Amino acid sequence: MKKNLAVVAIWILTVYIFKENGLLSLDLVALKEYIAANQEYAMLIFIGVWVVRLFAFIPGVPLMIVGGICFGPVQGFILSMVGMAISETLVYVVSKALSSNKFNLFLERKNPQLKALLMKHNYKFLALGIICPIAPSDVICFMSASIGIHYRTYILTVIISNIPIMMLFSFLGITMGESLLGVILILLSAAIILVLTIKIWTNLKQEPCNS
Structure with a gap:
């Protein structure tokens, strides 16, 4: 219950901050004008x-699309990648800090197959966990750090694995309302990637869990 209330509170705070700073608007023209005038702040x-x-x-996907709409596909992609790298670095640091903590042990007991895989x-399983939409990507990132993966390998895997989907959805943001064919092609490409990763994920999950 407390966890749900905290999530709701953070959502409300986020919406309030966006609203107060003029970033929550259905008028995309006005929103883009505001961002152009307050680029660094936005x-x-x-x-x-x-x-x-x-x-x-x-x-993450809605943020990728919003980035493409608000900042354009290239800048939106770069900003999303920076934000993703910072957030997953935070996951890595917290996991390392809690390497012997009960919370880390709890995750391992709850997800023994993930740790075994x-x-x-x-890093190959880490990459799959990031791309696959049904995989608990943040849990996999957290556990990757806990088993001792080097930070450079970790962050490079995070960045490279996010590039295909992040590029597609960043361009989707600017394509919406301009080219129906472009939207269809982007969504089709994303669907192919997601279906393939789901199939690989399902096959791996069916492997015997040997630690």
């Missing part, structure tokens, strides 16, 4: 939302 807020999304359970496939 970018900091956007990256900040990426960082707090972990605590507010905000999915991480130990077996290392």
Whole structure:
């Protein structure tokens, strides 16, 4: 109950901050004009939302699309990638700090197969967990750090794994309302990637759980 109330409170605070700073508007022209006039400020807020999304359970895909709409596909992609890298670095740091904590042990007991697959496939399973939409990506990132994966390997895997989907959804944001064919092609490409990763994920999950 307390967890749900905290999530709701963070969502309300996020909406309030966006509203007070003129970033919550259905008028895209006015929104883009505001961002153009307050570029650095708007970018900091956007990256900040990426960082707090972990605590507010905000999915990454909507933020990628919003980034494309508000900042354009290239700048939106860069900002989303920066925000993603910072948030997942935070996950890595917290996991390392809690490496012997009961919470980490709780995750391992609750997800024994994930730990076994991480130990077996290392960064390859981390990459799959990031791309696959049905995988608990933040849990996998957290556990990757706990089993001792080097930070450079970890963050490079996070960045490279996010590039395809992040590029597609960043361009989707600017394409919506301009080219129906473009939207269809982007969604089709994303669907193919997601279906393939789901199939791989399902096959791996069916492997015997040997630690």
